[in-house]
Amino acid sequence: WHAAWLPPAAFRALGARNVLVHGDGPLVDTVLDEVTQACARHGGRVWHSPPWDVDADLVLASRAAGPIANAAAEAARLGATPAVDGTGDGSLGDEGFLLARVDGVTVVLADAPAGLLYGLFHVVRLGAAAFDDDRPARRHQPALARRILDHWDNVAVHPVSGQVERGYSGGSVFWRDGAARGEPDRIRDYGRLLAACGVNAVTVNNVNVHDTEARLLTDRLDEVAGIADVLRPYGIRVHLSVTFAAPVVLGGLPTADPLDDRVRAWWAEATRRVYRRIPDFGGYLVKADSEGRPGPFAYGRDHADGANLLAGALAPHDGVVRWRAFVYDHRQDWRDRSTDRARAAHDHFAPLDGRFRDNVIVQVKFGPVDFQPREPVSPVLAAMPATRLAVELQVTQEYTGQQRHVCHLGPAWSEVLRFAPWGAAGDSIADVITRGGLVAVSNVGDDPFWTGHPLAQANLYAFGRLAWDPRLDPGAILDEWIGLTWLPVTMGDPELVRRTLHAIMDDSWRTYERYTAPLGVGFMVRPGHHYGPDVDGYEYTPWGTYHFADRDGVGVDRTRATGTGFTGQYPQPWSEVYESLRRCPDDLLLFFHHVPYGHVLHSGRTVIQHIYDTHFAGVEEVAAMRERWRLLAGAFEPAAHQRVAERLDEQLRCAVEWRDQVNTYFFRKSGVPDAHGRRIH
Ligand code: BDP
Known part of the structure; x- marks a missing residue:
């Protein structure tokens, strides 16, 4: 399988160097191993711990391992000085690191030890620049302690959702046909990739917990422990999705009522067993009372009762329960x-603020x-100041082209994280989630490129980096990814590769938005699998996802x-901004308002003309992407080039389909011709 953002050549800068690693334990062994391999390949030498008289070029030292001499000691002094970056007390935390250049030594x-691992991967990211003498000392610490990927992987192939629910990258990396795959190498390589972008936890099974998967909590725990063992040396903890009905379906109790003592005892004992087997187990993820999953409502209890039940079982072991607000x-x-439907999460959860135990994290879809592809930020995130909140993103591209379309989501997520619900002077979403974390549904499978579309790797990378530092610029993250993944392996002109990938990917989320459902109205996708257009597919269904288009206008009136x-x-x-037809941002107009087709946007165009124009433009942009990619034929191994080329063909076909159906639909509804006389069927 593909090396993604860790091709051996990305470690070239470590070549011909003397590297000294100081520290002990499994994570330090991982660092040693990485460095040893890089040096073997590129001609450097490695020392583990003292003697200190080595003339090192790179020192990687953990203070946990005792006194540090020479260059490292000097950096330690710098690190303890707030003047290094004006903040902090010199402590670097569980995962942080200081990178300094001292007397010709990096x-x-x-x-x-986890900080050492992240530090090493940072050096790899910087490449030769990590050895520049004028590099200022800098402390790096993750903004969010929890950076979690949820795998919607089924252990057994499910008749409706398959091996991976909403998976577009082949089978699961963890499971196949009802059992653990037992391929530690692949999982180890996956762990490396995750650590190298900053992810530190994974949930190994689907939120929709079917019967086979439920048993991972009990008699099939060994299979989970096997995964945890492989991921542990990369600083990655394992979480499990559990069913709220577990005491009934696994324990044979007559009830799963959260206030029943037998139920409480059952969870406490099951959880004790989990920790006995996996001492650093992360916690549970629960989808309850949602889309048919069992939950506390069946017993007349609310979500705080439900979440607190599991939190009580996890608390003695320092575990957390992530309880989804997708209800x-x-x-x-x-x-x-x-x-x-937009109201539901807030209606259910906001009144419960303050009732959750401290080890409950309420996990809210963005x-x-x-x-x-475009929604306002969930108001739940501004409504629960006394609750630990996490944001859930979808790296798997269920509604954004299913990894057949290029759709770089970094800019979309960055907008979410920077959104300031109380106005520019107040906290941002990134601030709101500091105690909860950032979570995403994974886009990875057993596909040789990990993500089906090779360029979809960038979304996984961007997720990890934004979870580490939500202030990073998504364009800069993309640039890092290009620099690690493609430039070290290109046979072509690196500058052309860089420019071309930026030109294809930078704005690809907005391109996708242009040729699909307009102005935030959403859901014009085919029911069920959600790929491609179906203008009225969900309009007269029970799912609550409507656009209300008629002969006069379109959009959902969500005003007071x-x-x-x-x-x-x-x-x-925002309450006033969204309420006001005049002030509501164009991008979200149809999410909040039902307007006539002749309504004039801030852009100066009417809604109907905007629909026509963006759909024509979106298709042209995809055609241009495809042309650009052609220029890179020969720049990479043929399989990678070919895979992207085929997907761009499909993206163009599908974009044309979207354009023609959406434009024709609105032309027939409105009767308004295109101002530019283009053919609309
Ligand atoms: C929807 C997906 C469905 C998931 C659900 C969820 O279509 O497969 O089970 O979200 O998040 O978007 O639970």
Whole structure:
């Protein structure tokens, strides 16, 4: 399988150097191993711990291992000086590191071994620049302690969702046909990739916990422990999705009522067994009372009762329960305009603020509906100040082209993380989630390129980097990814490769948005598999995802004045901004308002003309991407080039389909011709 952002050539800068590694334990062994391999390949030498009289070029030292001499000691002194970057007390935390250049030596200093591992991968990222003499000392610490990937992987192939629910990269890396795959090499390589972008936890099974998967918690725990053993040396902890009904389906109890003592005892004992087997187990993930999953409602209890039950079992072991806020009525009467799916999470969860135990993290999808290419940020994130909150993103491209389309999501996620729900002077979403973390649904499978579309690797990389530092610029992250993944292996002109990949990917999320559902209205996808257009596919269904297009106009009225009142779930200023037809951002207009086709946007165009123009433009942009990629034929191994080329063909075919169906649909509804006289069927 593909080396992704860790091709051996990416370690070239470590070549012909003397490297000294100081520290002990499994994570330090990982660092040693990485460095040893790089030196063997590129001609350097490695020492482990003293003697200190080595003339080192690179020192990687963990303070946990005792006194440090020479260059490292000097860097330690610098690290303890707030003047290094004006912040902190010199402590680097569980995962942080200091990178300094002292007397011709590059020093990575950490308090704990995980910091050393992240420091090493940072040196790899910097390449030769890590050895520049004028490099200023800098402390690096993750903004978020929890950076988690949720795998929607089934152990057994499920009749509807297959081996991986919403997976577009082949089978699971962990499971095959009902059992653990037992391929530690692949999992180890996966762990390396995750550590190199900053991810530190994975959930190994689907949130929709079917019968086989439920047993991972009990009699099939060994299989989970096997994965944990392979990932541990990369600083990655394992989490499990569990079913709320476990005491009934696994324990044979007559009830799963969260307030029943037998139920409490069952969870406590099951959890004790998990920790006996996997002492650093991360915790549970729960989808309850959602899309048919069991939950506390069946017993007349609420989500705080449910989450606190599991939190109680996990607390003695320092585990957390992540409880998803994705709770809504998926059997609604589409004729009843008073129910609004966007309102549901806030309606259910905001009133519970303050009732969750401290080791509960409420995990909130970034938008109020469901991972659409464009949604406003969920108001739940501004409504629960007394609760630990995590944001859930979807790296797997369920609604963004299913890894057949290029759609670089870094810019979309960056907008979410920078969003300031209380106005520019207040906290951002990145601040809100410091105690909860950033979570994403993984896009990885057993595909040779890991992610089906080779360029979709960039989304996984960007997720990890943004979770480490949400302020990073998504364009710069993409540049890092290109620099690690493609430049070390290209047979072509590196500058052309870099430029071309930026030109294809930088704006690809907005391109995708242009040729799909317009102005934030969402869900014009084919029901079920969600690929390609179906303009009315969800319109008269119970799922709560409607666009309300008629002959006069389109969009969902979510205002307080005349609509569902959803805008009232936001604090000021956004409550007013979204309520106001005049102030609402164009991108989200149809999410919040039902408007006539002749409504004039801030851009100066009417809604109907915007729909036509963006759909023509989106297709042209995809055609240009495809041309650009052709220029890189011969720049990479043929398999990689070919794979992307084929997917771009499909993206163009599909974009044309979207354009023609969406434009024709709105032309027929509105009767308004295109101002530029282009052919609309
Ligand atoms: C939806 C997916 C479905 C997931 C659900 C969830 O279509 O497969 O089970 O989200 O997040 O977007 O639970």
